[in-house]
Amino acid sequence: MNRTKGDEEEYWNSSKFKAFTFDDEDDELSQLKESKRAVNSLRDFVDDDDEDDLERVSWTGEPVGSISWSIKETAGNSGSSHEREQLKNRNSFSTYTQLPKPPSTYSLSSFFRGRWCPSQSLACSFAALSDTPAKSYAPELGRPKGEYREYRKWSSSLHTSSIFIWQVCSLERFRSLQDKIQLLEEAVSMHDGNVITAVLIFLKRTLSKEILFRELEVRQVALRHLIHFLKEIGDQKLLLDLFRFLDRTEELALSHYREHLTIQDPEKRKEFLKTCIGLPFSAEDSAHIQDHYTLLERQIIIEANDRHLELAGQTEVFRKHPRKASILNMPLVTTLFYSCFYHYTEAEVRATRRRKIPDKQYVLTALAARAKLRAWHDVDALFTTKNWLGYTKKRAPIGFHRVVEILHKNSAPVQILQEYVNLVEDVDTKLNLATKFKCHDVVIDTCRDLKDRQQLLAYRSKVDKGSAEEEKIDALLNSSQIRWKN
Amino acid sequence: MAFPHRPDAPELPDFSMLKRLARDQLIYLLEQLPGKKDLFIEADLMSPLDRIANVSILKQHEVDKLYKVENKPALSSSEQLCFLVRPRIKNMRYIASLVNADKMAGRTRKYKVIFSPQKFYACEMVLEEEGVYGDVSCDEWAFSLLPLDVDLLSMELPEFFRDYFLEGDQRWINTLAQALHLLSTLYGPFPNCYGIGRCAKMSYELWKRLEEEEDGETKGRRPEIGQIFLLDRDVDFVTALCSQVVYEGLVDDTFRIKCGSVDFGPEVTSSDKSLKVLLNAEDKVFNEIRNEHFSNVFSFLSQKARNLQAQYDRRRGMDIKQMKNFVSQELKGLKQEHRLLSLHIGACESIMKKKTKQDFQELIKTEHALLEGFNIRESTSYIEEHIDRQVSPIESLRLMCLLSITENGLIPKDYRSLKTQYLQSYGPEHLLTFSNLRRAGLLTEQAPGDTLTAVESKVSKLVTDKAAGKITDAFSSLAKRSNFRAISKKLNLIPRVDGEYDLKVPRDMAYVFSGAYVPLSCRIIEQVLERRGWQGLDEVVRLLNCSELAFTDMTKDDKASSESLRLILVVFLGGCTFSEISALRFLGREKGYRFIFLTTAVTNSARLMEAMSEVKA
16 A cells, blocks of 8 residues: 655655645745735725725624624623614614515415325324324414415425324324334334434333333444434433443443533542543553543642642742643643643652653653743753763754744744754755744854855845854855865 | 636526525514514524524514523513524423423413424423423424525535434434425426435435325426435545635635635734625625635736726826716726725735644645555654644544545554544543544544454344344444545546646646545546446445445436536535535536535534534534
């Protein structure tokens, strides 16, 4: 399935996708900016006119007179008559033109003649079984108006959905198991989920759950409807019984676990998660559940401790950087970030880290946290390793190009950026990053090392006039020591 | 730019009739509760309702105040309350609690619930259980087809996707069949029908049964829309999971088009307010760029801007009379164009900024590598890094799904490690999301001893052969191999191009993904239309796990004109993306077809992922 290396290179070197890049700021954006200037230059001329022809829009951006707008209005005012008056007035100049009454060109009645039954045979069998004559489905008609005549017919014919059958024909007639099952199978064969659920509700009421479950086990379509129905009405107990009966242990466990989402109180949630630990999850998921529990347990301790620290106002980091939100129920990585931010030197970081966080992810998170605090010394330490001879060496499991990007995002000073740009191994990437982040010395030195006079010359125009960088470039360009390649 | 249709392309039917029908039926229902009443509207129904009615129409029918249905006690003092809701259990509980609170306070009012597009028995059951069944009258508002554009009808039912493709609930099949029935009543009959997918097949069968019950009202009529194609979303998840790069898709991915309109924030409008903008064929600027690859949009807009400038410049050197003419005849149009132009330029700029920031180029490169199936290791570590850096949870999930489907599941080692890192980055409760994705077949693990197979064989031993067949069937629908690579090869989804793919002059539907991939769904439709059926596609159908689920139904007596045969209704069950719409519009222009799209909702990768997510953001 995988192609050889050669193929790949050929692929990326072929120019197929070079037609347009989202990185290509220079070309595309300038075009866009130019159009924008052109259009904006016209604005003065256009805006001095009244804008009657434009849709009138309220400050939220909803068109005035729209329903969404009106609901916001009702929500905004508590219904005083004065405000209502205002609302009325505003509506009166709503720009929506009133739509004309429908001309009765189309005769709907001719379309929708006759009554539809989803399954004639079934309907007949119901009719035969039912003592009460099928009451006709006639909605109480209020004030019949001429213009509605068509719709009354429409609503009583086409619109009669299949459920109508179930209302007029009492399902209570189906008492033998055989009848019930036949009813269910007939419902399934009609494909209408609403009807299937209707029959299931009836069966649930009139069959013991063992019998119901047993019959559904071999009727998967109906079974899925029952499961969804139980989830929707929140009959957790019956749902768990059903999974237990079906021996679907994983779904049983997950279904139980889902309940924790509804528990707000952190202590109670923690206790609930504890009950989930022994459930029959897959081995892999069991570990995740255990992790979830210990994470929350840890967070509760941190939260109590830090809230106290913050209120006391003695700790510098909390004073300088007040917490924006509680750490409760945050993901592990966020918790790690939090720990690296507020408790970097303490055992907290190590405790969080012990939770099987891969090295890469740890470095990314710690770097972001320490960089945000501008703790460059910590950043440095993060990448420094000592070999067995005691020499120090810089290593980054995420690649130094990523390090540079993260540092830049946290507005690290040029000196710091420079140091890490220099550590990027690939020369092209290094040059790109250095140019992007204006690390002049790196660009200049790299050009010198590459003996690329042309590029250096080009770069000269990008540095400030009369700056030290310009001098440095000039010195290099005039140097006779270097054997330029171009 | 904006290629014209072939001169012989058929005209689109006028779908505004659907809006009128819906509005009039709503008015009829409101009149069923005579007198002043307050109307409570479910949030999800507000935008669709806005598209067919407005406040003054409601006021004319004695609606006094409007409220949003939310879980708060009602402040309304009206004697009559009317609720306009989707058939959902939580709505029923809310209404029941209102009614019961009134009862406790000794207050009597009239209550009416209007379900849209239909009511469910389970909802009535809840009303019954809560003891308010007789106190509340129920009605249905069969508003299930909203014309969002001249060629796009939406059912506005995003929950269709989760309900069917995750939970296996068939509740919306009847709604869909009714909608098709309505269409065939108004614009039918449809002589040729094709479809693929289990849901498509069931909907088709139910729809046909509806038609049979009718006494052939449409039989004598000449067909307007000659062909209809039904397609399940799970036949092609890949396309829906890709990043979109045609303008309309990109606007949807970036700003979220909701019910045919978009909220452009201050960064787009370059003022301090947001603006709600309708995006459809009536927006002349938008209409010309909506189907274009994003790279073409800039040059188009700058050309437009220059033209506009020139038009305005003409007024210099005009005499009074000419100026008067200019102001009265042209100015309004120019102003409108100016407004639209500056909006779309603002939108482009904002998209560029966002995409550059998130390293879109790298992302697209990874997606293309996944689609082509090489460099899997590199893509996997790209995804891993995405997760480690806590880049948007939805995006990470989407990439994992794309990897899974294109590779027939993740190898167990990768699955474990990605899942673990995902839970660590975005929260342990996403365990539930992973379980959902596995059930839907979106994110699976390549496993030799599949657990499902074990259950299957165990169950089979217990029951008769016939029932066992049914079970196997049911299981296979949930956990099937995607076989994407083989399908891609068979259908030639990855165009081999020498040299540059010119996105300005697209040569095939692959342009919607920068020339890298022809959307599978659209390719299937193209092939079937060309072959007028599934002949010769057996292998593809088998690889799609749809052997029993691909169908053709051609009417014998051929009254259909060649023009109507080139008007094709495509029905997407579970949602379609703007990229697919653009691709088919392109195909239409090439072949002289016109496509009409009917979708349960317009979707994109983020919406699909959110539907699977158990944890609300």
